[in-house]
Amino acid sequence: xxxxxxxxxxxxxxxxPKFIAKVQIIPEGAHCNRKEIIVTLKDGQxxxxxxxxxxxxxxxxxxx
Amino acid sequence: xxxxxxxxxxxxxxxxPKFIAKVQIIPEGAHCNRKEIIVTLKDGQxxxxxxxxxxxxxxxxxxx
Numbered sequence: 001x002x003x004x005x006x007x008x009x010x011x012x013x014x015x016x017p018k019f020i021a022k023v024q025i026i027p028e029g030a031h032c033n034r035k036e037i038i039v040t041l042k043d044g045q046x047x048x049x050x051x052x053x054x055x056x057x058x059x060x061x062x063x064x
Numbered sequence: 065x066x067x068x069x070x071x072x073x074x075x076x077x078x079x080x081p082k083f084i085a086k087v088q089i090i091p092e093g094a095h096c097n098r099k100e101i102i103v104t105l106k107d108g109q110x111x112x113x114x115x116x117x118x119x120x121x122x123x124x125x126x127x128x
Contacts, residue, residue: 023089027081027127029106035127042093057128063091063099064121 005032007048014055015039015047017062025060069096071112078119079103079111081126
């Protein structure tokens, strides 16, 4: 289980779904007072996305 | 990176967001020919959800 926030900063630039290997959505909770969305790219990079960015929800809808 | 499908079976029963510590969305890809949605509950349990279940998308929207 996460013990603290995992994202120091978030990126708002669009990322195409074809580069995304996994999306992790972590609701705010005892460990962190803000929700976090972390994508793992196919090259292994981990990127924190801005949950407020419009395109983030669209990407999630597209994947699900 | 995942090397194969992670879900043997999926659960379609509703899970309240308050029990959810994390949602992982894994698009289909070279490693697995179906998309997978895995939630980690606050008690540490891992549960595979049916991506086609209506409530799954609603839960994700609620969390994001």
